[in-house]
């Protein structure tokens with residue numbers, strides 16, 4: 623997605639050879655116009671998949687997931703990272719190791735919001751080692767629903783998550799794929815048009 627790549631080039635900050643900071647439009651501030659276009663792009667890519675729910679992980683996946691769900695005419699379910707007084711029982715849970723925080727946390731959703739009849743699109747902001755996506759897939763599996771695909775705003779193609787998920791036969795759609803962050807510069811993977 624050209625507009626996203628331009629935004630990353632202009633505003634992204636390379637923190638190390640494996641971490642990109644995009645706080646100005648995705649992780650801290652949110653650019654709603656860009657998010658809307660991201661939602662339209664995911665909806666187009668999964669338009670024939672018969673999606674009934676969009677599932678994401680708090681907090682940075684929420685904006686692109688809501689915009690995608692709006693376009694698809696379905697609701698968004700947010701997997702919560704912290705147990706709260708209102709999220710107490712009848713949960714599906716999975717363990718996720720965070721690449722950026724270097725800690726493992728339990729993510730959960732209420733059993734009320736995804737059922738065996740659902741066809742779920744998973745959306746997240748970044749794909750690195752695939753831990754967040756695998757945790758969300760685990761939750762969908764527990765519910766008996768189907769994973770229709772995974773939509774990622776920024777995939778770091780030099781980390782193994784994307785390949786591991788695609789090798790399992792899952793449709794993974796990433797709107798920008800980064801080939802490397804070496805030398806403090808963002809290099810995108812060229813898209814091959816068929």
Ligand code: 5GP
Nearest residue numbers: 641642721722748749750751752753754783
């Ligand atoms: P994974 O679970 O695929 O290893 O990592 C994906 C998760 O870690 C995303 O939900 C995202 O929040 C975070 N993450 C991974 N790499 C980056 C990065 O380079 N920059 C930012 N801002 N977040 C990242």
